[in-house]
Amino acid sequence: MSVAFSISEDSFYHEPSFSLSLEDNIHTFSQTNLMSNVSLYNDMEDGRGHADARVFAGTYEQDIARAASLISSAKHAIALTGAGVSVESGIPTFRGRDGLWNKYNPIELATPEAFARNPVLVWKWYAWRIGLVMSAVPSAAHSALYDMEKMGVIKWVITQNVDDLHERAGSRNVVHLHGIILRARCTKCDYSIWWNDVPKIPPIPKCESCGEPLRPDVIWFGEPLNEEALSKAWGIAQSSDLILVIGTSAVVYPAAAIPLVVKENGGKIVEINPDVTPLTPYADVYIKEGASYALRKILEALKK
Numbered sequence: 001m002s003v004a005f006s007i008s009e010d011s012f013y014h015e016p017s018f019s020l021s022l023e024d025n026i027h028t029f030s031q032t033n034l035m036s037n038v039s040l041y042n043d044m045e046d047g048r049g050h051a052d053a054r055v056f057a058g059t060y061e062q063d064i065a066r067a068a069s070l071i072s073s074a075k076h077a078i079a080l081t082g083a084g085v086s087v088e089s090g091i092p093t094f095r096g097r098d099g100l101w102n103k104y105n106p107i108e109l110a111t112p113e114a115f116a117r118n119p120v121l122v123w124k125w126y127a128w129r130i131g132l133v134m135s136a137v138p139s140a141a142h143s144a145l146y147d148m149e150k151m152g153v154i155k156w157v158i159t160q161n162v163d164d165l166h167e168r169a170g171s172r173n174v175v176h177l178h179g180i181i182l183r184a185r186c187t188k189c190d191y192s193i194w195w196n197d198v199p200k201i202p203p204i205p206k207c208e209s210c211g212e213p214l215r216p217d218v219i220w221f222g223e224p225l226n227e228e229a230l231s232k233a234w235g236i237a238q239s240s241d242l243i244l245v246i247g248t249s250a251v252v253y254p255a256a257a258i259p260l261v262v263k264e265n266g267g268k269i270v271e272i273n274p275d276v277t278p279l280t281p282y283a284d285v286y287i288k289e290g291a292s293y294a295l296r297k298i299l300e301a302l303k304k
């Protein structure tokens with residue numbers, strides 16, 4: 001398998017944007033067809049109505065019951081989580097909310113070029129974000145996913161989020177597609193560290209092994225995904241027969257392709273999102289709801 005992805009760590013709890021090139025046929029669904037379907041869908045004047053007609057077959061309670069039933073009968077169910085899960089932990093999104101960083105475009109801070117130009121500025125921004133993550137607490141959504149892992153119904157959580165809230169809720173099997181903000185790695189050697197406290201900037205942190213600057217261990221705009229994380233996520237998706245897609249707009253690759261890999265292999269998609277996404281027409285059950293509320297309801301149904 002040879003996959004070249006170019007991705008970007010966007011902002012805190014906003015979806016990164018990706019550009020993708022598939023160097024060979026890694027799976028049978030057609031990327032081109034998928035993308036044209038998605039854009040057709042988006043081009044429709046009333047795309048939302050289209051999706052509603054397509055997926056809202058039952059009442060809300062019926063959808064919850066059906067989601068729970070699909071999850072409990074799956075042999076290898078997994079979850080894909082995005083911004084919508086972390087937002088419910090009470091951390092503000094940084095766009096337009098924090099005066100300190102309002103004048104900066106996150107896209108101009110989360111790049112290798114920005115770091116080369118002004119590492120102190122980039123590190124100050126990350127220190128602020130690290131502080132937000134450290135003071136946040138897992139939401140009911142994080143806890144429900146942990147409960148489902150304990151019950152043996154969810155095998156893995158693949159997350160686009162760079163915080164550690166799944167782990168702090170108790171989840172053990174977590175793959176971070178976009179890295180983790182609480183870790184820093186050397187720009188030159190293999191050295192990495194975890195932050196126990198918010199780093200004090202300046203000075204910028206240096207590698208204890210070789211003395212070169214450390215950088216946040218996240219994926220920046222224009223950088224490829226971590227190959228190990230990506231191939232792990234891909235392997236997990238390929239052996240799964242159900243994916244719960246929660247709080248992600250499912251428009252960015254490769255994360256967006258993961259549910260479709262499951263679908264292509266005959267698996268089911270259960271989507272939880274307050275807003276219809278390009279994935280919604282592919283979902284077997286779509287629950288138009290925030291992550292915490294919907295997952296708690298599903299968990300209750302699973303326990304019955």
Ligand SMILES: [Zn+2]
Binds near residue numbers: 186209212
């Ligand atoms: Zn080093």
